[in-house]
Amino acid sequence: MKRKWILFSAILLLSFLGACKGDQVTPDERLSEYISLWNEQNFDQMYEDYLSATAKENYAKEDMAGRYKDLYSDLEINDIKVSFEKPSDDEQPDYEKVKEASFPIHVEMKSIAGPVSFDHEMTLVKETRNEEENWYVNWDTTYIFKQLEDGDEVGLDTTAAPRGQIFDRNGNGLAINDTLPLMGIKPSAMEGHEQETIKALSEQLHLDVEYIKQQLNQDWVQPDLFVPLRTINPNDQELFDELMALPGVFYQDQVGRYYPLGEAGAHLVGYTGDITAEELEEHEDGGYSAQDKIGKRGLELLYEEELRGEPGADISIKKANGQKVTVASKKAKAGQDIHVTIDSKVQKTIYEKMNQRQGSAAAIHPKTGETLALVSSPSFDPNGLTSNAYAKLLEDKTKPLLNRFTSLYAPGSTFKPVTAMIGLSSEAITPEQTRNIQGETWKKDGWGNYAVRRVTDPGHPVNLEDALVYSDNIYFAQTALDIGADNMVSGLKNFGFNEDIPYPYGIPQSKISNSGNLDEEIMLADTGYGQGELQVSILHLTAMFTPVLNEGNLIKPQLLAEQEPKVWKENLVSAEHADYIHQALRKVVSSTNGTAREANIQQVPLAGKTGTAELKASQDKEGKENGLFVAYDSENQDLMISMLLKNVQDDGGSALAVERVKEVFEELYK
Numbered sequence: 216m217k218r219k220w221i222l223f224s225a226i227l228l229l230s231f232l233g234a235c236k237g238d239q240v241t242p243d244e245r246l247s248e249y250i251s252l253w254n255e256q257n258f259d260q261m262y263e264d265y266l267s268a269t270a271k272e273n274y275a276k277e278d279m280a281g282r283y284k285d286l287y288s289d290l291e292i293n294d295i296k297v298s299f300e301k302p303s304d305d306e307q308p309d310y311e312k313v314k315e316a317s318f319p320i321h322v323e324m325k326s327i328a329g330p331v332s333f334d335h336e337m338t339l340v341k342e343t344r345n346e347e348e349n350w351y352v353n354w355d356t357t358y359i360f361k362q363l364e365d366g367d368e369v370g371l372d373t374t375a376a377p378r379g380q381i382f383d384r385n386g387n388g389l390a391i392n393d394t395l396p397l398m399g400i401k402p403s404a405m406e407g408h409e410q411e412t413i414k415a416l417s418e419q420l421h422l423d424v425e426y427i428k429q430q431l432n433q434d435w436v437q438p439d440l441f442v443p444l445r446t447i448n449p450n451d452q453e454l455f456d457e458l459m460a461l462p463g464v465f466y467q468d469q470v471g472r473y474y475p476l477g478e479a480g481a482h483l484v485g486y487t488g489d490i491t492a493e494e495l496e497e498h499e500d501g502g503y504s505a506q507d508k509i510g511k512r513g514l515e516l517l518y519e520e521e522l523r524g525e526p527g528a529d530i531s532i533k534k535a536n537g538q539k540v541t542v543a544s545k546k547a548k549a550g551q552d553i554h555v556t557i558d559s560k561v562q563k564t565i566y567e568k569m570n571q572r573q574g575s576a577a578a579i580h581p582k583t584g585e586t587l588a589l590v591s592s593p594s595f596d597p598n599g600l601t602s603n604a605y606a607k608l609l610e611d612k613t614k615p616l617l618n619r620f621t622s623l624y625a626p627g628s629t630f631k632p633v634t635a636m637i638g639l640s641s642e643a644i645t646p647e648q649t650r651n652i653q654g655e656t657w658k659k660d661g662w663g664n665y666a667v668r669r670v671t672d673p674g675h676p677v678n679l680e681d682a683l684v685y686s687d688n689i690y691f692a693q694t695a696l697d698i699g700a701d702n703m704v705s706g707l708k709n710f711g712f713n714e715d716i717p718y719p720y721g722i723p724q725s726k727i728s729n730s731g732n733l734d735e736e737i738m739l740a741d742t743g744y745g746q747g748e749l750q751v752s753i754l755h756l757t758a759m760f761t762p763v764l765n766e767g768n769l770i771k772p773q774l775l776a777e778q779e780p781k782v783w784k785e786n787l788v789s790a791e792h793a794d795y796i797h798q799a800l801r802k803v804v805s806s807t808n809g810t811a812r813e814a815n816i817q818q819v820p821l822a823g824k825t826g827t828a829e830l831k832a833s834q835d836k837e838g839k840e841n842g843l844f845v846a847y848d849s850e851n852q853d854l855m856i857s858m859l860l861k862n863v864q865d866d867g868g869s870a871l872a873v874e875r876v877k878e879v880f881e882e883l884y885k
Contacts, residue, residue, distance in 0.1 A: 242316035242339040243301045245350040250297045250320075258283040267340050267351035279354060286359060286369055290530055291327040291502065299337065314341045316350070327371070327502070328528035328543035333361040360542050366535045369542075376524030378472065379550030381484060381514050384585070384776055387559045389484045390515060393473040395446040395599070396466040398458055402431060403438035405463025412461045419458060420445045426603040446471055446599035471599075472508075476559060478594040479566035482618040483557065485513020486597035502526075512618070514553065517719060524550030554776040556585035561883065565590045565856065568878045572871075574841075574860040575619035577754045581761045581847055581855040583780040584770040588856075589720070589754065591619040623723055623750035624859055627826030627869070628686045628810075629843045630745030632796055633759050634694055635679055636767075636788040637706030643697040646795050649676035650690050657689045659696075665737055667692045667744075673808070680799040686810045686825060688744040695743025700733040703742065709787055710759055710769065717783060718754070718772050725751040745826060757857040758783070760824075760845055763797040764852050766790035800824055801849045813870065814846060814877040818884040821877075822849035827868035840864040844872040846880070854883070 249265045252258075258280035262271075266279065286292070299320040310316065316339050323332045338353040356363045363369065381390040398420065405412050417424045422444065430442050446469060447454055458464050472487050474480060487508045490498075494509055502525075503509065509523075510516035527547030532540045558578075565576045569592040578588035595608050595615045608616050638644040658666035669688045673681060682690035695703055704727060708714070712725050728748040733739040741747035751759075754772055761770040767790055771783035788796075801822035803809040810825040823846030830839045842863035847855035856876055863871045 242350040253297050254295050265352050267353045270354040294325045296323045328530045329545040331543045362532050362540045368533045370531045372529040374527035374547040376526045376547040377549040379522040379552045381553045383557045383559045394468050395471045397446045397469040399441050399443040400463050408462035412463050421604045474597045477596045479563045481594045481597045482591040483589045485515035518553050521551040558587040562588040564882050568875045572860050575753045576858040577757045578856045581764045584773045586774050589620045625828035626745040626751045627828035629824045629826035629845050631691050634691050634743045638694045639792045640788045641702045646679050649678045651676040652689050683799040684802050684809050691743040692740035722752050725755045762787045763793045767793045814873050820849045821846045825869040842869040842872040844876045846876050
């Protein structure tokens with residue numbers, strides 16, 4: 216028994232010794248481990264565990280690991296792929312006898328200046344540490360870049376890429392690159408007039424007095440140095456002259472982004488600004504740096520990827536003798552220009568006629584779906600917008616930063632043509648059918664104190680045309696009930712409710728109700744004339760009028776220029792019935808009884824529909840009202856405008872919207 220144990224122990228010992236000899240690390244295995252760490256950018260471990268004694272003597276950890284980290288970060292090095300050629304079994308030397316081994320390596324990486332690659336030879340040496348023999352890399356600076364020798368410096372030159380510009384349908388600039396006057400102060404030239412100048416600059420540049428003082432009190436400021444404050448509209452000569460007349464005010468030319476429409480296009484076009492830490496993190500793979508600008512909202516944000524372009528960069532090595540060696544170079548690539556269907560004149564005219572009233576508007580070509588204007592009022596000037604000016608806008612009670620054309624609203628009576636189309640297509644009504652409604656209120660049994668109210672009792676039974684001309688709430692409430700909840704929901708979905716509008720700009724879905732159904736009878740009735748819990752965007756509301764001019768087809772809204780017109784929803788109503796509603800909408804304006812008769816102008820035969828949306832908790836309480844008007848050129852059929860104005864309860868309801876839209880058409884059709 217004892218002999219067996221000794222024999223077994225001897226066999227085990229021989230096996231262990233054989234395993235130690237067979238498991239001895241070879242230089243190619245060590246190099247493979249080192250390269251894995253390199254690909255992972257684990258430079259600290261590369262230095263600590265794999266560099267030879269000679270390499271460590273020549274280079275401190277900071278000179279190797281630290282330099283790798285700094286250069287790879289500054290040069291935006293990523294996607295590193297290092298490989299080497301392992302010798303075949305026949306070519307492998309006896310590593311127990313040799314003290315040094317070299318291997319060809321190939322290095323590839325991506326950088327801010329494009330791809331970098333080089334071939335090199337890496338040498339490993341055998342050393343004994345802590346009584347263990349192993350292989351270590353004889354590292355030097357040429358393994359960072361092959362041309363980089365001791366004493367050389369790595370340089371990076373970047374070239375900004377011109378940002379793509381945004382143009383309207385006629386080639387007019389909406390966001391362009393221009394030379395802008397950057398207004399500022401030379402403290403020494405302001406001496407004795409400090410209070411006067413700072414106060415005037417605060418008012419004219421919309422900057423806080425404290426903000427201006429903070430800029431003047433920065434550590435670098437000297438009496439004769441120019442302290443920049445804000446760029447201004449290069450075409451506002453009057454403002455420029457007023458500012459330059461102030462003691463101590465000077466300007467410098469600066470190339471930057473200019474928005475010709477100013478306030479009129481701010482929410483649509485957007486603006487660019489300094490990239491934030493959060494945006495850098497969000498776009499970590501996009502090649503942005505902390506010095507970059509980025510689209511903040513509107514078209515500038517929507518088409519950021521196309522507009523941005525690619526900056527140029529040049530990585531070079533400056534040799535000790537002054538020679539410059541290029542490592543990688545990439546030319547700047549200008550951003551792509553964007554052409555949209557917007558008409559600057561229509562956009563500006565609508566904004567000006569809204570006269571700072573809170574509200575939104577949309578204009579489209581009803582035959583093609585091209586968006587001619589998207590307006591939110593009031594607004595702000597995006598030119599030279601500073602963080603201080605932005606903070607003041609946040610405090611403004613009129614909320615100029617709120618984009619109202621991306622908000623949802625009750626459409627009121629402007630929705631009645633949609634109910635009419637659903638009623639006709641579902642055969643719940645016919646054009647000739649009349650309703651003998653008497654009085655100004657109506658309710659069903661079981662509704663308690665709730666009743667539907669209409670503005671006018673014409674004194675005779677009303678058909679569909681009458682109901683549109685007089686804007687009869689009771690007619691459309693009864694029509695919705697005749698259509699029925701299921702058919703009404705189905706009909707609204709056919710018009711694009713509860714689904715995303717196929718449109719590049721972020722327009723929210725229009726909602727049928729909070730629950731998505733119309734199971735409650737009163738809500739169904741109210742929905743028929745645009746109340747209840749119905750919510751629509753101003754653009755979607757405009758698009759919902761297009762079937763009356765397109766044989767029953769709802770045209771897809773377009774934003775990018777030179778796109779073919781497309782139908783979004785087909786056959787929502789017959790061509791015959793579509794034309795019937797079109798003729799009735801003309802009478803809404805042309806008839807002496809029409810609710811939009813004030814818009815019956817000589818320049819253009821308008822058709823359309825008014826609406827007053829009541830916003831109140833219960834029927835017996837006073838509330839706020841939004842006034843709406845959707846109008847179009849009934850003859851040329853090339854311009855349709857929808858406008859919503861908030862808080863019109865003291866301005867005659869929809870009458871104010873009718874007046875403003877009429878003024879827009881008068882201006883555009885001069």
